[in-house]
Amino acid sequence: MSQIVDYKLADVGEGIAEAEVIEWLVAVGDLVSEDQPVIVVETDKSQIEIPAPVSGKVIELCVVAGDVLAVGSSLMKIEASGEVSNDISAHASPATPSPIAVTTNDKSDSPSTPGSRATNVRPLASPSTRRLAASLGVVLEDVLGSGPNGQITFEDIQAASATAEPTTSPKVTPIVFGPGVTVIPLRGLRRQIAASMSQALTIPHILEFKEIDATALLALRSDLTKDFEAQGQKLSVTPFLMRACVLALAKHKTFNARFDSEAAEIAQFENVNLGFATATDDGLIVPVIQNAQNLSVKELAQETDNLVALAKSRKASLAQLSGGTFTLTNFGSFGTWLGTPIIHAPEVAIAGFGRITEKVLAVDGIPTVRMVLPIVVAADHRVNDGAHLGAFVSEIADLLLRPLSLLENK
């Protein structure tokens, strides 16, 4: 007898609890083979193709493009053509980018109990409570128990029944108000940017600004450009700015951290996983250079180019887009002066660099035209105070004023 496999979205790790359906690559009735990509989903990190768990015939697609799925949601049902082993439920380990779905046999109950693996763990409920749930059409697996050990009570069932609404998130359809108005549904990366920016709003930001004379920095870059280009490596100012941040963070570790308000903990890191904001056609993405403290200016330049290319083509892996401890953003390319950066939660600080322009500075009491770089650092005030921030910004400025220090091996 052929077996119906209920294919569910699995835990992808990194605290990602949901994913958005971008598109189906198969339709009902299609024959699929094991490991053939069937659906494209997007997490707030990246787009991922999920492969079929078994060979067989697609009998139902449980979601449509635009649906936002919680971990444990059914994706599709496949009538397996061969034997399906019971332990098919493979789970992606955190930071493994590709396989992010699990399957269960259709008949088995698979409640997604918080904190548990996808299993046959039954919701805790007494027989009379189960009877009430059946009579009210409440699915126990959808109810969060308020009793001891998460037990579902009579009251939980009654409350669930009273507020029974479609459990899937409402479908967003473009509404046309009239000529000249385009309503764009919040989808994919834009939706996730919206969510993470709203989250950042809960962080009490403190900002400090400084302008520095970038003449020496530009001179150094210009000196090195020829050698770099001979090796096929373009050289912008950015890798120097990165290096300055990394060196400053080594002295000011409270900025190289993550804030966990639930646990009331600040995690401080020895290694610098340096994120840098990258504009793509779809929206803002933040690739992360892992262990940036070990990289030279040249290596930072190479790694940056590499990650920017991956980010722009939306091919960066989850590991390349997560785990950041500090972020850098460059306003210079926008043609404006400087901006106020927003901290990338759960990190606690972000450095922004503006456009380098000619300005008249007082040098030894004489008005002199110099190349000036505006710097800003935004910090989480719960973790650092103004005095700390001032010292940190000054450290970055000082390093950039003495750019040869950026070339020293650590």
Next chain:
Amino acid sequence: MVVGEMPSSVDLLVIGGGPGGYVAAIAAAQLGRSVVLVDSNGEAGLGGVCVNVGCIPSKALIELAHATHSITDWAARGMKISAQPSVDMKDFQTWKNEVVTGLNGGVRQLLKTAGVEVRQGFFRFTRKDQGVLEFGEAPPTHIQFNNAIIATGSRPTMIAELPHDGSRILDSSDVLSLEVLPKTIAIVGAGYIGVELGTALAQLGSTVFMIEAADRILPALPATLVAPVARRLAEIGVEVRTKTTVVSDDGKCLTVTTDGVASQIAVDYVVVAIGRTPNTDDLGLEVIGVKPNARGILEVGADLLVTPKIAAIGDITPGPALAHKASAEAHVAAEVLSGHAARFDPTAIPAVIFSDPEIAMTGLTLEEASAAGYSAQFAMFPMAASGRAFTLGDKAGFAQLVHTTDGVVLGAQIVGPRASEYIAEVTLAIEMGASLQDLADTIHPHPSMSETLPEAARVGLGFPIHVSPKRQRNNSEGK
């Protein structure tokens, strides 16, 4: 159906009068349905295999055997009987028939009071809402129904090498009707039925051989539960042959092979107790569009429906072939067919084996709990630390609770005296989502075997009273 003959019209038809069928009939009648129950044995079949040729008579035999056998033990504890105890199976049959007749009559009365009509015959579906009832030479009668509940149960599975004759080659039901005690008997199959019968007959004085294809008795059970039973079987002289299969029988000798080596066992009787086969083959199920699976089981979901109008319950549905499971399904089937949103969705189904010592289980074993995804542990309390077990003179076995790391009770396995009588407490605990602390804080009467449950719970909590905390905690005997 003869042209022009009108089928009799029935609101709800129950097929089978066993612990599934008669309970379904009464439950449906209580819900306001007009119920007709058909059984191939008519009123004499009420109570089914369980009452007439299964659970009840076998327990009667086991009680006789236990009482007879324990005289020796009690002689050393003060009981003096002048004559050597002996067994008269004819007297036993008289008493057993009183027991069976009493219970069967009770069911008749209950059905009568509920207004359920009982008809005799073999039922077969002829249309989606119709069937024919045939009995002997009587003209078949046709029944049209609004709803039906199939509760046809199961029968002993026989094997080709040992064709059933009812005189030498017996099934489990035949054994319970013997009017003489076998001198020698071979029991083929050491599942729970075989072990129960073999133990009882050996205690009564028969020479018992137990033939099992697997590498141990009660192969479906965790090994740790079986060990005390295997020891006791050896003590009472049962010769257990594992990894052994039957080749043939010549009327005097049973030929078996053990690991490819043939041997002969001379016995008066051979009992085939290798399992039970669901009665789904001659029901005309194809007419209603239902096909049993390879094992003859009707696959049903929580609503127990096989068609929108017909439900199936008991041994013919997935799950253990146990009377109490059939009765529990009976309520659900009656409600579902009467328009109520009921579900057969138990958290735990207990099972008891009247071996010596008794084995009782409910919920999950440690292995099952882990496989289901629970972070599970177990806590064990030995009968040797129970005061009540001391006074019963029977200290073999243990009570074991399987629980989550949070202490929620998931299962229990009890081996020991009267285990069958208090496993229901843990079943209730599981259904109610009780924790070890709940069990530990519930006052149990002293002295009673049920005290082993709060004691085991305290072991799990790390603060046992009557055993040392370290010795009993998860000592690797999980299965």
